[in-house]
Amino acid sequence: MGKIMVIAVLMALGTNQALAQEADPVAPGARLLRTIDVKNFGAETLRIGDLDGDGGPELLFIQSIFGTREITCLTATTIHGDVLWQSGTPSLDNGRIYSDLPVQIYDWDHDGWNEALYVRQAKYVEPPYDGTSPRERATRYEGEAQMVVLCGRTGKEKGAFSLPAPADDSFLIADLNGRGRREDLIVKDRYWNMWGVAHDGGMLWHYEGSVGHYPAIADVDDDGKDEVFTGFALLDHDGTVLFQKDAGNAHADATWILRAPDRTWRLLFGNGGIHCVAPDGSEYWSHPLGEAQHVVAGRFRTDSPAQLAVVDRTPVPHHRDEHAWGILYMYDLDGKELWNSKQPPGAWAIATTPVNWFGTEPPSGILVYGMGNGRPAVIWNGAGNVAETLPMTFTADRNDRDQQLDFYGLAADVWGDSRDEVVLFGSRGACIYTNARAAEIPTLYNENLYPGM
Ligand SMILES: [Ca+2]
Ligand SMILES: [Ca+2]
Ligand SMILES: [Ca+2]
Ligand SMILES: [Ca+2]
Numbered sequence: 321m322g323k324i325m326v327i328a329v330l331m332a333l334g335t336n337q338a339l340a341q342e343a344d345p346v347a348p349g350a351r352l353l354r355t356i357d358v359k360n361f362g363a364e365t366l367r368i369g370d371l372d373g374d375g376g377p378e379l380l381f382i383q384s385i386f387g388t389r390e391i392t393c394l395t396a397t398t399i400h401g402d403v404l405w406q407s408g409t410p411s412l413d414n415g416r417i418y419s420d421l422p423v424q425i426y427d428w429d430h431d432g433w434n435e436a437l438y439v440r441q442a443k444y445v446e447p448p449y450d451g452t453s454p455r456e457r458a459t460r461y462e463g464e465a466q467m468v469v470l471c472g473r474t475g476k477e478k479g480a481f482s483l484p485a486p487a488d489d490s491f492l493i494a495d496l497n498g499r500g501r502r503e504d505l506i507v508k509d510r511y512w513n514m515w516g517v518a519h520d521g522g523m524l525w526h527y528e529g530s531v532g533h534y535p536a537i538a539d540v541d542d543d544g545k546d547e548v549f550t551g552f553a554l555l556d557h558d559g560t561v562l563f564q565k566d567a568g569n570a571h572a573d574a575t576w577i578l579r580a581p582d583r584t585w586r587l588l589f590g591n592g593g594i595h596c597v598a599p600d601g602s603e604y605w606s607h608p609l610g611e612a613q614h615v616v617a618g619r620f621r622t623d624s625p626a627q628l629a630v631v632d633r634t635p636v637p638h639h640r641d642e643h644a645w646g647i648l649y650m651y652d653l654d655g656k657e658l659w660n661s662k663q664p665p666g667a668w669a670i671a672t673t674p675v676n677w678f679g680t681e682p683p684s685g686i687l688v689y690g691m692g693n694g695r696p697a698v699i700w701n702g703a704g705n706v707a708e709t710l711p712m713t714f715t716a717d718r719n720d721r722d723q724q725l726d727f728y729g730l731a732a733d734v735w736g737d738s739r740d741e742v743v744l745f746g747s748r749g750a751c752i753y754t755n756a757r758a759a760e761i762p763t764l765y766n767e768n769l770y771p772g773m
């Protein structure tokens with residue numbers, strides 16, 4: 321008994337020493353947790369979720385053929401980069417991707433274990449493909465698209481079911497039938513069609529219109545079923561058009577739904593400008609911008625209930641080269657501009673993601689990546705300052721050219737401290753940053769020790 325206690329004390333001392341050494345007060349707050357060797361499976365598309373069933377997240381790298389968006393390989397790794405499984409054939413040629421891809425991690429069959437779902441394309445028959453340029457739809461398909469369900473633990477196929485042939489763009493998991501769980505599907509093609517699909521694969525509805533890149537869903541009429549907001553239109557859960565505006569040839573680049581503190585729903589979308597509308601389609605406010613490419617809502621400041629981070633990608637129309645720049649805006653819920661920041665030359669394709677970086681409570685930060693020319697991702701705070709600079713890191717075998725390639729960013733708590741890490745990923749590398757500062761907790765006053773004697 322005494323010996324065990326001595327060992328325990330020694331172990332505790334050792335742990336404290338290690339902690340003391342690590343807690344360097346002048347060390348930067350952002351700590352590189354891991355540089356992942358993506359070998360030949362690196363990709364500009366990544367999903368994060370628990371695949372092996374232990375509760376902690378894994379990474380899923382998704383490769384595809386650039387022009388056709390056909391998914392060629394899924395690679396599941398731990399957050400340390402150890403490969404759990406691979407489905408398909410990895411290739412250094414298939415990591416570059418221009419669009420989102422139809423892949424999600426979700427407990428599709430509700431057995432307590434996540435699956436990886438992806439769409440296998442129907443055969444594009446006409447027109448003939450030139451082999452290089454983006455191929456976004458066919459005038460004639462053969463067969464149907466397939467939703468493939470892979471076991472999260474092994475990557476083995478558990479099942480598949482048919483989708484409409486063109487429905488091979490990104491998809492969402494929604495509750496369209498009101499069963500209290502999101503287990504139906506919203507599938508779409510690139511810009512023209514969208515379908516509601518029941519969990520059993522049955523077709524619920526088809527919508528033809530400007531569907532945008534990725535709709536937002538929420539139960540905005542409180543009937544337990546999700547509505548679908550494409551930017552130019554809001555659809556009821558059964559596909560009924562609740563409002564629709566003339567899109568012309570345009571599509572919404574960005575959509576977001578949030579509920580304001582007064583319980584009213586705010587539907588945000590970006591196209592030429594940034595628009596905030598109500599579920600009946602009436603406009604709360606809007607601002608004309610060059611190309612509002614991103615809108616994300618969050619509590620980035622504590623002096624108002626919610627704010628919006630908006631990217632104007634091309635304030636000078638069609639200017640997209642190394643001299644072009646975007647502008648990052650911060651608005652409040654009433655559309656009042658709180659600040660804006662013109663980005664450096666070359667930083668026009670920037671993108672934003674909310675990141676719960678600073679603590680377990682608001683304010684959260686805004687992750688911005690896509691700065692161009694190999695520049696680091698950054699985290700902005702709600703006051704309009706860059707709070708963190710996060711360079712993409714690579715394994716030593718990647719050459720200078722590799723290190724200039726595009727990379728993207730996601731935020732997720734993969735390190736279990738209730739704050740988000742930042743995962744940067746591209747075709748030649750991936751890395752994870754965490755906030756190494758102590759997370760603030762309230763004072764634990766009136767503490768008491770009662771060992772039981
Ligand atoms: Ca896991
Ligand atoms: Ca499952
Ligand atoms: Ca509803
Ligand atoms: Ca964390």
